[in-house]
Amino acid sequence: xxxxxxxxxxxxxxxxxxxxxxxxxxxxxxxxxxxxxxxxxxxxxxxxxxxxxxxxxxxxxxxxxxxxxxxxxxxxxxxxxxxxxxxxxxxxxxxxx
Amino acid sequence: xxxxxxxxxxxxxxxxxxxxxxxxxxxxxxxxxxxxxxxxxxxxxxxxxxxxxxxxxxxxxxxxxxxxxxxxxxxxxxxxxxxxxxxxxxxxxxxxxxxxxxxxxxxxxxxxxxxxxxxxxxxxxxxxxxxxxxxxxxxxxxxxxxxxxxxxxxxxxxxxxxxxxxxxxxxxxxxxxxxxxxxxxxxxxxxxxxxxxxxxxxxxxxxxxxxxxxxxxxxxxxxxxxxxxxxxxxxxxxxxxxxxxxxxxxxxxxxxxxxxxxxxxxxxxxxxxxxxxxxxxxxxxxxxxxxxxxxxxxxxxxxxxxxxxxxxxxxxxxxxxxxxxxxxxxxxxxxxxxxxxxxxxxxxxxxxxxxxxxxxxxxxxxxxxxxxxxxxxxxxxxxxxxxxxxxxxxxxxxxxxxxxxxxxxxxxxxxxxxxxxxxxxxxxxxxxxxxxxxxxxxxxxxxxxxxxxxxxxxxxxxxxxxxxxxxxxxxxxxxxxxxxxxxxxxxxxxxxxxxxxxxxxxxxxxxxxxxxxxxxxxxxxxxxxxxxxxxxxxxxxxxxxxxxxxxxxxxx
Numbered sequence: 001x002x003x004x005x006x007x008x009x010x011x012x013x014x015x016x017x018x019x020x021x022x023x024x025x026x027x028x029x030x031x032x033x034x035x036x037x038x039x040x041x042x043x044x045x046x047x048x049x050x051x052x053x054x055x056x057x058x059x060x061x062x063x064x065x066x067x068x069x070x071x072x073x074x075x076x077x078x079x080x081x082x083x084x085x086x087x088x089x090x091x092x093x094x095x096x097x
Numbered sequence: 098x099x100x101x102x103x104x105x106x107x108x109x110x111x112x113x114x115x116x117x118x119x120x121x122x123x124x125x126x127x128x129x130x131x132x133x134x135x136x137x138x139x140x141x142x143x144x145x146x147x148x149x150x151x152x153x154x155x156x157x158x159x160x161x162x163x164x165x166x167x168x169x170x171x172x173x174x175x176x177x178x179x180x181x182x183x184x185x186x187x188x189x190x191x192x193x194x195x196x197x198x199x200x201x202x203x204x205x206x207x208x209x210x211x212x213x214x215x216x217x218x219x220x221x222x223x224x225x226x227x228x229x230x231x232x233x234x235x236x237x238x239x240x241x242x243x244x245x246x247x248x249x250x251x252x253x254x255x256x257x258x259x260x261x262x263x264x265x266x267x268x269x270x271x272x273x274x275x276x277x278x279x280x281x282x283x284x285x286x287x288x289x290x291x292x293x294x295x296x297x298x299x300x301x302x303x304x305x306x307x308x309x310x311x312x313x314x315x316x317x318x319x320x321x322x323x324x325x326x327x328x329x330x331x332x333x334x335x336x337x338x339x340x341x342x343x344x345x346x347x348x349x350x351x352x353x354x355x356x357x358x359x360x361x362x363x364x365x366x367x368x369x370x371x372x373x374x375x376x377x378x379x380x381x382x383x384x385x386x387x388x389x390x391x392x393x394x395x396x397x398x399x400x401x402x403x404x405x406x407x408x409x410x411x412x413x414x415x416x417x418x419x420x421x422x423x424x425x426x427x428x429x430x431x432x433x434x435x436x437x438x439x440x441x442x443x444x445x446x447x448x449x450x451x452x453x454x455x456x457x458x459x460x461x462x463x464x465x466x467x468x469x470x471x472x473x474x475x476x477x478x479x480x481x482x483x484x485x486x487x488x489x490x491x492x493x494x495x496x497x498x499x500x501x502x503x504x505x506x507x508x509x510x511x512x513x514x515x516x517x518x519x520x521x522x523x524x525x526x527x528x529x530x531x532x533x534x535x536x537x538x539x540x541x542x543x544x545x546x547x548x549x550x551x552x553x554x555x556x557x558x559x560x561x562x563x564x565x566x567x568x569x570x571x572x573x574x575x576x577x578x579x580x581x582x583x584x585x586x587x588x589x590x591x592x593x594x595x596x597x598x599x600x601x602x603x604x605x606x607x608x609x610x611x612x613x614x615x616x617x618x619x620x621x622x623x624x625x626x627x628x629x630x631x632x633x634x635x636x637x638x639x640x641x642x643x644x645x646x647x648x649x650x651x652x653x
Contacts, residue, residue, distance in 0.1 A: 020273060022109055022113050044267070045106075045269070048263065048266035048267040048269075049106075049267070049273065052262045052263055052266065055262075056257075073266070
């Protein structure tokens with residue numbers, strides 16, 4: 001699974017979470033800030049929902065069971081963009097593999 | 098929104114919505130179920146709510162059940178007593194709210210509860226069933242209290258319905274799909290209670306009601322029932338439609354076919370579940386289906402917004418959606434095996450209760466088509482009305498007619514003076530107030546019984562009587578019943594020693610016929626704007642073609 005695939009999954013899930021929360025669609029990109037600053041699009045519930053859904057999508061696509069959420073929450077999620085989250089996912093998946 | 102877990106996604110789904118369906122949602126402090134219910138029930142809350150939703154996990158609000166889940170020894174009576182206490186809090190809150198909804202309790206599928214032990218006397222699965230039953234029974238005593246079935250929400254998310262990760266991360270036990278399904282169900286319940294349910298299903302025939310094209314294969318070769326899986330699926334679809342007709346949903350046909358050929362199939366095919374008498378109207382011809390549907394609506398005197406159209410053809414569905422946007426046209430599967438389940442899953446036909454009138458509705462509409470058909474053999478409408486032999490019974494609101502009166506009160510749109518919407522409990526309370534009078538009108542004629550079709554609400558204050566509610570089913574509009582009801586209202590004012598009776602028309606998108614009636618009633622003075630006044634000293638011309646055979650009106 002490439003980094004581009006992961007970015008695409010994160011953006012898709014981000015749109016779904018934002019839609020559920022009634023957040024008007026913005027043009028999300030790799031630089032969209034998820035958490036950690038005033039311009040962040042998600043609150044703590046939103047980031048939890050996003051990570052769980054991203055994990056489900058990655059598991060479904062890779063056909064494996066990752067423990068992505070557990071690992072991500074073991075780390076410091078202070079400031080995160082779509083791009084940095086994709087990097088973390090790639091790294092965690094690579095380590096597991 | 099009161100819950101012991103994080104219920105924000107449910108609130109978020111409700112806050113969204115197009116065409117005015119978005120709700121303003123207040124989420125009570127997390128885990129404060131009992132204190133918030135007590136606050137609402139005591140009337141000390143500084144806000145009033147149109148609806149209160151209570152969604153809890155059973156072990157969080159029923160401590161005895163929590164103990165049972167830990168396999169501690171706890172008696173059934175103790176647990177049920179705790180359920181009763183919890184239900185009492187909800188009932189008290191319901192007395193201060195318009196509607197209260199409570200989710201039924203559930204357990205995750207992965208909680209095996211010791212397998213077979215779960216359903217035995219000491220089992221938690223069996224206990225949960227009893228708890229839900231106790232909750233339903235206690236809430237059913239409160240007419241504005243409703244239990245929503247959470248099992249269907251959980252089923253929508255399958256085995257992922259309970260999500261451990263979301264629980265640990267966000268104190269949210271369920272997947273988003275569960276909250277979305279719950280929000281959808283909640284909206285449907287509000288729509289149902291407020292009388293926005295649909296009344297008529299218009300059906301296509303070929304490959305919708307039966308398998309095959311009757312004009313090509315002949316009625317003998319249609320696939321309905323028999324030792325044929327596809328035929329069985331069509332028969333089951335017809336059975337599901339027949340079941341809906343028992344709840345007051347009227348059936349009609351709009352089909353591009355030769356009428357004689359199609360009716361022969363309905364009449365002669367031995368496996369047909371639905372026969373001609375199950376349909377209130379049909380338009381079987383080669384005309385545009387949208388035109389036919391509009392014609393059926395006109396014949397049955399039903400608003401287009403009360404219709405659901407079912408057709409296997411995407412092109413026909415698209416045409417009807419475009420031409421008649423008020424008609425609900427659900428997407429329909431190509432696979433006939435799914436027809437019955439698609440139908441039963443639709444929320445358009447949800448009901449609060451099934452009344453006697455509901456069970457007789459199709460025959461009432463058929464009688465009305467017959468009745469209207471005789472109109473042309475009379476020279477004047479007065480002669481025709483006299484020929485009908487109309488009789489009316491007038492009753493005060495009672496527990497016996499409350500359910501039907503509430504249903505009519507909340508569903509009537511066209512002949513409706515003020516379009517108030519009240520739940521059963523609210524209606525009853527209003528009618529019991531000393532200053533108020535509330536009457537229902539039952540109508541029948543030589544063709545049949547229309548049932549309870551008219552409602553009149555009167556209130557007296559400061560020596561003045563006012564008509565608060567004046568509404569009549571569209572099935573009897575234009576037959577003089579509206580005149581009789583107004584005459585009766587004037588008579589009540591006279592008996593109460595009033596000098597005049599007033600009415601104020603409140604416009605909606607649909608109640609113009611009511612304004613037209615009030616404007617065109619000779620002797621009714623315009624009191625400015627949409628206000629009308631009748632001087633009681635003036636005699637009112639009662640409709641001579643209607644007999645009042647019984648009146649229980651005693652007044653207050």
